[in-house]
Amino acid sequence: xxxxxxxxxxxxxxxxxxxxxxxxxxxxxxxxxxxxxxxxxxxxxxxxxxxxxxxxxxxxxxxxxxxxxxxxxxxxxxxxxxxxxxxxxxxxxxxxxxxxxxxxxxxxxxxxxxxxxxxxxxxxxxxxxxxxxxxxxxxxxxxxxxxxxxxxxxxxxxxxxxxxxxxxxxxxxxxxxxxxxxxxxxxxxxxxxxxxxxxxxxxxxxxxxxxxxxxxxxxxxxxxxxxxxxxxxxxxxxxxxxxxxxxxxxxxxxxxxxxxxxxxxx
Amino acid sequence: xxxxxxxxxxxxxxxxxxxxxxxxxxxxxxxxxxxxxxxxxxxxxxxxxxxxxxxxxxxxxxxxxxxxxxxxxxxxxxxxxxxxxxxxxxxxxxxxxxxxxxxxxxxxxxxxxxxxxxxxxxxxxxxxxxxxxxxxxxxxxxxxxxxxxxxxxxxxxxxxxxxxxxxxxxxxxxxxxxxxxxxxxxxxxxxxxxxxxxxxxxxxxxxxxxxxxxxxxxxxxxxxxxxxxxxxxxxxxxxxxxxxxxxxxxxxxxxxxxxxxxxxxx
Numbered sequence: 001x002x003x004x005x006x007x008x009x010x011x012x013x014x015x016x017x018x019x020x021x022x023x024x025x026x027x028x029x030x031x032x033x034x035x036x037x038x039x040x041x042x043x044x045x046x047x048x049x050x051x052x053x054x055x056x057x058x059x060x061x062x063x064x065x066x067x068x069x070x071x072x073x074x075x076x077x078x079x080x081x082x083x084x085x086x087x088x089x090x091x092x093x094x095x096x097x098x099x100x101x102x103x104x105x106x107x108x109x110x111x112x113x114x115x116x117x118x119x120x121x122x123x124x125x126x127x128x129x130x131x132x133x134x135x136x137x138x139x140x141x142x143x144x145x146x147x148x149x150x151x152x153x154x155x156x157x158x159x160x161x162x163x164x165x166x167x168x169x170x171x172x173x174x175x176x177x178x179x180x181x182x183x184x185x186x187x188x189x190x191x192x193x194x195x196x197x198x199x200x201x202x203x204x205x206x207x208x209x210x211x212x213x214x215x216x217x218x219x220x221x222x223x224x225x226x227x228x229x230x231x232x233x234x235x236x237x238x239x240x241x242x243x244x245x246x247x248x249x250x251x252x253x254x255x256x257x258x259x260x261x262x263x264x265x266x
Numbered sequence: 267x268x269x270x271x272x273x274x275x276x277x278x279x280x281x282x283x284x285x286x287x288x289x290x291x292x293x294x295x296x297x298x299x300x301x302x303x304x305x306x307x308x309x310x311x312x313x314x315x316x317x318x319x320x321x322x323x324x325x326x327x328x329x330x331x332x333x334x335x336x337x338x339x340x341x342x343x344x345x346x347x348x349x350x351x352x353x354x355x356x357x358x359x360x361x362x363x364x365x366x367x368x369x370x371x372x373x374x375x376x377x378x379x380x381x382x383x384x385x386x387x388x389x390x391x392x393x394x395x396x397x398x399x400x401x402x403x404x405x406x407x408x409x410x411x412x413x414x415x416x417x418x419x420x421x422x423x424x425x426x427x428x429x430x431x432x433x434x435x436x437x438x439x440x441x442x443x444x445x446x447x448x449x450x451x452x453x454x455x456x457x458x459x460x461x462x463x464x465x466x467x468x469x470x471x472x473x474x475x476x477x478x479x480x481x482x483x484x485x486x487x488x489x490x491x492x493x494x495x496x497x498x499x500x501x502x503x504x505x506x507x508x509x510x511x512x513x514x515x516x517x518x519x520x521x522x523x524x525x526x527x528x529x530x531x532x
Contacts, residue, residue: 052360086317095330255329
């Protein structure tokens, strides 16, 4: 009886050990399976889309892809990750470092006519919270919703550009903030928003006057820069998140394109 | 005795089970540890460098970072991966698709003066095998080694650009291949290299004449384009891998920047 019991127990032990071994093997194979599944999906579905979105964003930033009405729908997640997970800020930081390298090489003559131009939306002030509600640019442009957002005056500063702005002002540049925002409806709130975000000490905030309503940003901004040069200003640098900020005439000595994969302004 | 044996066996079973449990817990924690280790290293070392190189390449392609003598040493591996693992080709493909979209919108008048300009090095012909030997652009520029490579006449076609070229020729564009290569020493071999790679049917191959030796590519190429416009050509498109191909005057109706993270031509 005791021997039978022992044999029975031994059998139970062996079955238990086999079961545990089987469970572990199953777990391992399922882990491997998941990994393989992920790699495959990243090669076919997700990966293809990620790779396309990388190419698309590069082509946008190099001005190869133009006049795009919305972010391609398959890039919604990609643009969100880019904007929110740090790479957007790192891209901005590197460009601002490059700009500061250039600023440090300039020796301003003491005649106080040295100008610098900064765009406002998504250059000085970030609209990322607004675009979050618009699926990061996958939803169509919605001028009245954007106006409502701008009217709140709560666009936060883009910190690397605020840093650049302060250095430019300290160095004696006359900084012109040149925006396509409508002067009549958004002038006051934009001025306040800039002030509450620390953009203090600029030379002039220039908004779109009634005469330029409906005109392209390239035409409007070129005309303003021409006017500044006629006033005697030397434009050393010109920074914007849109190619229409830095295309056209009287561009200045150097132009800089900040990233913006969310919308295109013609 | 039998009972003692059974108790002994039970103890052995429990110890065995505890040991197996401990081993599995250890394995799990070690797996977790590895994962954490990798995430951390990707956040600090590798990841920082990857993230910097992403920002650097974007800034290069958007013409924010200029006159860089070599690829930053920490980006050697990154540039190799970009060039060799498919993303470079995918970036080229997307741009060529964009160009073809534009080409399809143009309706050429039947006056046969519709021109298109393509650069040669790393636009029509790839120097990737040469740059592989130069650490993908991390090694300093070596004009005599490059000349030796060009003299072999073995630069392969960039397939997406060859496809574009053939479509342009078929559509009736007069395609001008405009290169900074020296006419005297590299004229013949370049002509042969283009032919053996399938670039057949272009209007003219224009190389740098003695008068432009040592001059910037922007000056040389602007002068050539001016000459073409004076000859009566309408330049519809202008494609190059360098900003110096598509900056300056008489640029044409649209310009396209192909990726090149390996070198900068002023």
